[in-house]
Amino acid sequence: MRSSLIAMEVSNAKNTVLWRGSAAIDGAKEAVAYLRSLGKKVVFVTNNSTKSRDTYVKKLVGQGIPASIDDIVTSASACAAFLRKNEVKGKVYVVGEAGLAAEVTAQGFENLGLEHNGITEVPQPFTVDPQIGAVVIGLDRAISYYKLSYAAVSILNNPGCKFYATNTDATFPVDGAILPGGGSCVAALATAVGRQPDAVIGKPSQVLLQTILSTHNLDPARTCMVGDRLNTDIEFGRLGGLKTLLVLTGITTQEEMEAIDNDDQRPDFYVESIDAINQLAK
C-alpha cells in the first residue's frame, strides 16, 4: 500500500485549487513537486465529466506540473470503470459529452448517444435498442428531448437496465454566470423515469473515492483531500475517513468556513492557498 495520497480538485471552474482563471496559482507547481519529492502520490480529481483526462494532463503540464493520464480521475473515468466493475451487460447509452463517451469506449463498451445530437424529431412509435444495459448521464450541453426520451425509455423498458449519474452538481460556473450543471440533466431524467440513479459516481459520492483508493492501492488513513468547496470536496474526504485541507482560492470563502456551526462539516485544516504547502519545505 502506498504511503499516502494528496487528491486535489482540478475542476474547470474558474477558480480552484491549482488555478485561478487560466493562470496557475502561485506556488502550485512547487507544492506538487515538493509532495512528490516526499514520495507522496498526487491524484488530480474532478467532477467534470465533459473533458477527457488528456485535456487535464495537457493543462497541468502546461502549468509546469508533470502529469500522466493515470494521475487524473474524472467523474467520467470513474463512471466508466464502475460500469466495468459492475459487469454491466450490453451497450451503454450516454447522455453526456465527448469526454464521457470516450471513457465508456475505453472500458470496452459499445455506446451510443453522441450520434443522436441534433435529432429534433421524436418518432412514434418510439423504440430503443433492446441491448442497452445501462444509461449514464452527466452534463450534456447537447441535451435534447430525443436523447432524454431515448434514455428514459431504455431505463423503463429494457429489463435490468441500470441508471448511473457521473455527478449531481446543480450548477457549473462560467465567466459571468452560473449555468446548469450535470445535476440538472440528471434531475430531468430521474423525474421522467420516476426514480433516482442506481449510483452517483462523483464527489461527494464514495464510489469515486473507492475507485481512487483501489486503483492506486492507497490507505485512506494516510490520505488527504485538498479541495476548495466544502459541500463536495471536503465532504467527500470526510465521508471517506481522509484528512481534509480546504484552500480558499476557489468556491468556499473564509467567511463561509467560519460560519460552519457543525464541527462535522469543518475541514481538518485550511490555508489561504496551496502555496502554504511550500512553507513545510523550509
Place this chain on the structure above:
Amino acid sequence: MRSSLIAMEVSNAKNTVLWRGSAAIDGAKEAVAYLRSLGKKVVFVTNNSTKSRDTYVKKLVGQGIPASIDDIVTSASACAAFLRKNEVKGKVYVVGEAGLAAEVTAQGFENLGLEHNGITEVPQPFTVDPQIGAVVIGLDRAISYYKLSYAAVSILNNPGCKFYATNTDATFPVDGAILPGGGSCVAALATAVGRQPDAVIGKPSQVLLQTILSTHNLDPARTCMVGDRLNTDIEFGRLGGLKTLLVLTGITTQEEMEAIDNDDQRPDFYVESIDAINQLAK
C-alpha cells in the same frame, strides 16, 4: 353564479375521458350534449401546454362535440392568465412550445424563447435580457442547454424574476412508450436555480381551478370534475371541494382504484366510461 360545471380531462394522452386513440369514446358526444341540455356548463381541461386551444376546439368539433375557445382551459392558457393576474412586469421567457408562447402573447406579453430553438452554442460571457420578469416552463420538445441556461440565468440574475411551471406531469404517454413530460423540464430548471417554481399552474394545482371558477363564475359546490387519472384529475377536484367522477377509459384502472386504502383519495363516483351519463337521460 352558473348552476354547475362539468370539467373534463381532454389531454392528448392516447386514452382519456372523451377519446381512445384517435376515436371518440362511444356516447361521449351524446353525454356532453345531454349535460348542456340540462343547462350545465362544460369546460374542457388539460395539463397539456404544447397545443393551442384552437387545436382542441378542432378535435372536439371533429368528434361532434361543439366547442369554442372559451370552453377550453389548458395549463398554458391558465399560466398566461396567471401572469396577467399577477401583474408580471417585463418580458416573459418561455421554455415551452408554440401553444404556450401563443397564450403568453395573447395576454399581451412580449416573450422570447421559441426563436432560441436550435441554438447549440452557449456564448461566454453569458448574458440575458435584463427585462425578463418571468420564466414559464412546460413540456418543451425543443429543450436545449442554451434555453435552460437562458431561463436559469434570468431567474438567478434578474431581480424579482418569477419562475412558473405550466405543469409537473413527469411523463407523457405516446404510442408504445412513456416519454418525459413537462415535469422533467421543470426538474432540470429547478435543480439549476436551486429552488422550486413560485407557482405550478396545472392539475392538481388549485391555480388552474381558481382560473376556471373565476373565468366562468362557477360554484365549486355545484361542480364535478370528470377525469381518468387519480393523482391529477381526481386529486384536483378533491382539493378544490368539487365532486369527482372517475372514468375507467384512461390511465387509472379499476384495479388501481379498488386498491386505494385511503378514503380521502377515492373519487366520489366512478363509471366505466362517460357513456354512463347517458343512462341518466333515460
